[in-house]
Amino acid sequence: MRKKIVAGNWKMNKTLDEAKALLSEVVNMIKDEVIETSNRGDVTVVICPPSIYLTTSRQYIPSGGRIMLGAQNCHEKESGAYTGDVSASMLKSVGVEYIIVGHSERRQYFGETNAQLAEKVDRVLENGLVPIFCCGESLDLRENGDYVGFVKGQLTDSLFHLSAEALANVVVAYEPIWAIGTGLTASSAQAQEMHFEIRQHIASKYGDAVAQDISILYGGSANEKNAADLFAQPDVDGGLIGGASLKSREFTNVIKAR
Numbered sequence: 001m002r003k004k005i006v007a008g009n010w011k012m013n014k015t016l017d018e019a020k021a022l023l024s025e026v027v028n029m030i031k032d033e034v035i036e037t038s039n040r041g042d043v044t045v046v047i048c049p050p051s052i053y054l055t056t057s058r059q060y061i062p063s064g065g066r067i068m069l070g071a072q073n074c075h076e077k078e079s080g081a082y083t084g085d086v087s088a089s090m091l092k093s094v095g096v097e098y099i100i101v102g103h104s105e106r107r108q109y110f111g112e113t114n115a116q117l118a119e120k121v122d123r124v125l126e127n128g129l130v131p132i133f134c135c136g137e138s139l140d141l142r143e144n145g146d147y148v149g150f151v152k153g154q155l156t157d158s159l160f161h162l163s164a165e166a167l168a169n170v171v172v173a174y175e176p177i178w179a180i181g182t183g184l185t186a187s188s189a190q191a192q193e194m195h196f197e198i199r200q201h202i203a204s205k206y207g208d209a210v211a212q213d214i215s216i217l218y219g220g221s222a223n224e225k226n227a228a229d230l231f232a233q234p235d236v237d238g239g240l241i242g243g244a245s246l247k248s249r250e251f252t253n254v255i256k257a258r
């Protein structure tokens with residue numbers, strides 16, 4: 001079912017003490033203001049701290065509620081001699097429920113390929129977890145190229161080997177690279193255009209019913225000021241939030257904008 005989701009990607013930020021403080025503030029604010037006392041109780045919140053803090057973070061997040069624990073990445077193999085890495089099953093074993101796959105920073109700095117990401121998606125799904133599959137074009141493509149075709153290609157290469165049943169468990173995040181951490185947000189119209197194209201592309205392979213059920217999140221300089229406009233678009237089902245997820249008040253305001 002198409003869900004409203006706001007996910008916070010902390011990236012490589014915070015010490016353990018800072019992470020604990022941020023998490024307890026966010027959990028309390030969400031409990032007090034978002035879920036129990038407003039009509040926003042239908043939003044799923046995913047918090048993705050650095051992997052070293054996941055075990056501790058699990059203790060701060062009430063199980064069975066609307067706040068989910070997410071990881072920022074996993075390896076494409078189930079286990080083995082991959083020094084320094086973690087697998088989807090390891091993440092599952094510490095209580096992770098969602099895993100970000102194919103963030104543009106992983107593609108750019110770690111050379112992750114569409115084929116490798118297809119394997120990661122498989123591992124995440126095999127473990128019964130939800131992949132948040134990231135796609136998005138560079139500034140150069142946005143200005144000079146077929147950016148819609150490029151993003152469609154990312155989806156085709158990394159997701160279209162899945163059955164319709166498997167795809168139904170995937171969340172897509174559209175994150176234009178030119179908008180990440182730059183303060184340059186896609187306009188609501190630009191976001192809607194791409195989200196519509198993504199949904200159409202999924203429909204072309206899996207049919208309209210499947211496409212309508214997929215949650216597509218927007219990411220890239222989303223914050224408490226622009227979130228309401230972005231989230232009001234018919235094909236924008238929520239956000240993948242970077243910088244603005246590092247401050248409890250701002251992140252909670254973004255959730256409330258959904």
Ligand code: 13P
Nearest residue numbers: 009180181220221242243
């Ligand atoms: P910012 O919100 O900091 O632009 O980051 C977006 C992002 O990359 C989330 O995964």
